[in-house]
Amino acid sequence: MAVPTIALYTSPPSTICSSPHPCQMNAHASCDLDFTSRSSSLASSTATSSQKPVVGGLSSLFSSTALRHSSSSSSISSGGEELGSFKHDKGEELKELSSSFRYSPNKFIGSFFNRDQSPVSVFQGPVSCGSCGVGSAARTPPLWTVRERSGDGSFHGRGSTNRLFNGFVRNALGSCVDYDSPRLEVSSDRLDASSSSLFGDELTFNMEDSITEGNSKSYVKDLLLSAQSKHKIFCDKFVIKAFNEAEKAHRGQMRASGDPYLEHCVETAVMLALVGANSTVVAAGLLHDTLDDSFLSHDYILETFGVEVADLVEGVSKLSHLSKLAREHDTAERIVEADRLHTMFLAMADARAVLIKLADRLHNMMTLDALPLIKRQRFAKETMEIFVPLANRLGIYSWKEQLENLCFKHLNLELHDDLSSKLLGLYDEAIIFSAIQKLERALKDDGISYHVVTGRHKSVYSIHRKMLKKNLTVNQIHDIHGLRLIVENEEDCHEALRIVHQLWPEVPGKLKDYISKPKLNGYQSIHTVVRGEGDVPLEVQIRTKEMHLQAEFGFAAHWRYKEGDSKHSSFVLQMVEWGRWVLTWHCETMNRDRSSIGSIKPPCNFPFHSSDCSYSYKPRCFQDGPLFVIMIENEKMSVQEFPANTTMMDLLERAGRGSTRWAHYRFPKKEELRPRLNHEPVSDPKCKLKMGDVVELTPPIPDKSLIEYREEIQRMYEGGFTVATPQPAGWRS
Ligand SMILES: Nc1nc2c(ncn2[C@@H]2O[C@H](COP(=O)(O)OP(=O)(O)OP(=O)(O)O)[C@@H](O)[C@H]2O)c(=O)[nH]1
Numbered sequence: 001m002a003v004p005t006i007a008l009y010t011s012p013p014s015t016i017c018s019s020p021h022p023c024q025m026n027a028h029a030s031c032d033l034d035f036t037s038r039s040s041s042l043a044s045s046t047a048t049s050s051q052k053p054v055v056g057g058l059s060s061l062f063s064s065t066a067l068r069h070s071s072s073s074s075s076i077s078s079g080g081e082e083l084g085s086f087k088h089d090k091g092e093e094l095k096e097l098s099s100s101f102r103y104s105p106n107k108f109i110g111s112f113f114n115r116d117q118s119p120v121s122v123f124q125g126p127v128s129c130g131s132c133g134v135g136s137a138a139r140t141p142p143l144w145t146v147r148e149r150s151g152d153g154s155f156h157g158r159g160s161t162n163r164l165f166n167g168f169v170r171n172a173l174g175s176c177v178d179y180d181s182p183r184l185e186v187s188s189d190r191l192d193a194s195s196s197s198l199f200g201d202e203l204t205f206n207m208e209d210s211i212t213e214g215n216s217k218s219y220v221k222d223l224l225l226s227a228q229s230k231h232k233i234f235c236d237k238f239v240i241k242a243f244n245e246a247e248k249a250h251r252g253q254m255r256a257s258g259d260p261y262l263e264h265c266v267e268t269a270v271m272l273a274l275v276g277a278n279s280t281v282v283a284a285g286l287l288h289d290t291l292d293d294s295f296l297s298h299d300y301i302l303e304t305f306g307v308e309v310a311d312l313v314e315g316v317s318k319l320s321h322l323s324k325l326a327r328e329h330d331t332a333e334r335i336v337e338a339d340r341l342h343t344m345f346l347a348m349a350d351a352r353a354v355l356i357k358l359a360d361r362l363h364n365m366m367t368l369d370a371l372p373l374i375k376r377q378r379f380a381k382e383t384m385e386i387f388v389p390l391a392n393r394l395g396i397y398s399w400k401e402q403l404e405n406l407c408f409k410h411l412n413l414e415l416h417d418d419l420s421s422k423l424l425g426l427y428d429e430a431i432i433f434s435a436i437q438k439l440e441r442a443l444k445d446d447g448i449s450y451h452v453v454t455g456r457h458k459s460v461y462s463i464h465r466k467m468l469k470k471n472l473t474v475n476q477i478h479d480i481h482g483l484r485l486i487v488e489n490e491e492d493c494h495e496a497l498r499i500v501h502q503l504w505p506e507v508p509g510k511l512k513d514y515i516s517k518p519k520l521n522g523y524q525s526i527h528t529v530v531r532g533e534g535d536v537p538l539e540v541q542i543r544t545k546e547m548h549l550q551a552e553f554g555f556a557a558h559w560r561y562k563e564g565d566s567k568h569s570s571f572v573l574q575m576v577e578w579g580r581w582v583l584t585w586h587c588e589t590m591n592r593d594r595s596s597i598g599s600i601k602p603p604c605n606f607p608f609h610s611s612d613c614s615y616s617y618k619p620r621c622f623q624d625g626p627l628f629v630i631m632i633e634n635e636k637m638s639v640q641e642f643p644a645n646t647t648m649m650d651l652l653e654r655a656g657r658g659s660t661r662w663a664h665y666r667f668p669k670k671e672e673l674r675p676r677l678n679h680e681p682v683s684d685p686k687c688k689l690k691m692g693d694v695v696e697l698t699p700p701i702p703d704k705s706l707i708e709y710r711e712e713i714q715r716m717y718e719g720g721f722t723v724a725t726p727q728p729a730g731w732r733s
């Protein structure tokens, strides 16, 4: 029998999880704070929030797209409360936040048409200085210029969707996406007839007239049109079908804000579309709450939409359930268990389900204001502990930053506002934009070839964290504005550095050459800080494409750096790599511009590395890795690690053997435990456990009565009486 390697029964925690702390959030935010016009800030706020990350594989993919998404999606979302995940199980939260009474058309109209006065102050989030109206950069696009050298040595402007490594997965696997361009191309067989006039008046709208009438019908139609105006994938027949199902399923359900529930589903799906998710994922995004909060069954979704969508919706439902459990038990406060939860989330579900769950949570966080403070803080804390690390690990930096900023705001409003207002005077996107242009020009003039120059400004929360970590004031943070230059070889790095120092005066003592002296984790790059326009400090990082790959995907990966380079088992590393790969594969539609890939490709078909691949974490296949199982005993939850192939019987052996709680009953412990697996009684104790299984071990009757019964029986035996007391159900002697 397999013997578990780790037995960890934790008691309720008293300390808060160290890493990303609730009380440390960020701030683009600030901007939002000073916005008088919420609705207009919506778009920009989100966009800003983030630092505009760099190009490169997932990071750029998600950052740039998410930024875009934010801006567009925000215009439709009106205030709301958290619902999707919060109401899972239709528990207490749900009752409070959403109601399933039938809507009043008037209210509908009100909530939809008054969107300009959106109560979503939450859009506080990432507001770029631009959007905040700070400086002239206000309307600068979120992801800054990038150029890339093509194979023949010429340079191409790449636009904001540029990404460095796009397509390498496509190369590895062939195209697995439903369509190629997020905005322009939908396979014709899936395109709704009406979509030919994409933004025209006549979109096919298949809602059953008999059920949806009057204002509500026009509301629903407007909602679909609005989604279509944001992304053409909403003209895909399959997606429209999912929209119609979601509409029927959630009809009459409202959020605490008074908005129809459907709006949340659509916003979630729009976010997914904007990061390049294909129609399967977008459809699942529309339906993500139907299993928990409507009459739809898994079988019905399976029949209607196929196994992929059905499994994704089920996966999201399971994630919601687990995160709710974790929230209620404060499980993620404990670092070890939080880490197991993150890994479990990635391992138990298709990473696309995690992506949907993240989108769901992001929209919920954006519309949290309808909840009382205590609930907002609970959700913000859970988001910080569980979802921000997941977004970080999956490389969805834009979402990560927005989540952090929103959490920061809800958990520490004063700090958030204070830092935000300081940053209003500091952020200047124009500086970054013009610095990129200046550097590109100089490089070209000097004949130095390069792959890409990107820029970003640091998010409010990231600045806050850095200030705390290094005990600095905001004026001592030198990388609020940053550029990154990726060149071909090491020699070019040094040449480029020379040019940078010719363009701008160097800030003494800030030059770091991690190329000649790599960090312990192998990170390589040259960093310098210069005085840019207006004497504003500007960090410039210079590295080769190989160094960049290592910094994005290798041992020195940025997500690990951000987690404090904590020690992770190879299993965790594999899970993260796997998750990122799945998302790249399925969401790569943003990576249409193949020519931008240039020659930058990992040396093998990631994640199926060759044995000598330097980007590979794994000496072995992750199917042999450990299992993480949720154990609930006497209403206490823990996340436990077991070896692969552990059976229910193994688990019971371990629980019975190690537990003093059961010892005094003096009969086979495992029979006393009355296990339930994923809420069902266990019929086959030899069944193998799976990642993310929930095992409940509950005594057949409350402990106290059981003890009383046993004492009574003991007394009866000792006194020579016949047992007359009826046995409680499940009791065995
Ligand atoms: N991916 C990755 N990036 C890193 C790593 N270490 C540093 N960086 C990048 O380098 C930047 C800062 O590194 P350093 O120059 O060492 O700066 P610092 O010591 O943190 O102090 P400052 O100069 O105040 O930023 C970070 O902002 C990261 O972007 C790493 O291990 N992995």
Ligand SMILES: Nc1ncnc2c1ncn2[C@@H]1O[C@H](COP(=O)(O)OP(=O)(O)OP(=O)(O)O)[C@@H](O)[C@H]1O
Residues within 6 Å of the ligand: 051, 052, 053, 054, 059, 397, 454, 455, 456, 457, 458, 459, 462, 466, 479, 481, 482, 483, 484, 539, 540, 541, 558
């Ligand atoms: N100078 C830079 N130019 C362009 N992108 C950068 C630069 N520095 C960091 N980034 C990218 O910006 C994103 C956000 O990073 P963030 O500002 O939170 O942390 P960091 O600067 O990398 O680390 P730290 O906060 O420890 O300095 C990451 O994708 C990171 O790789």
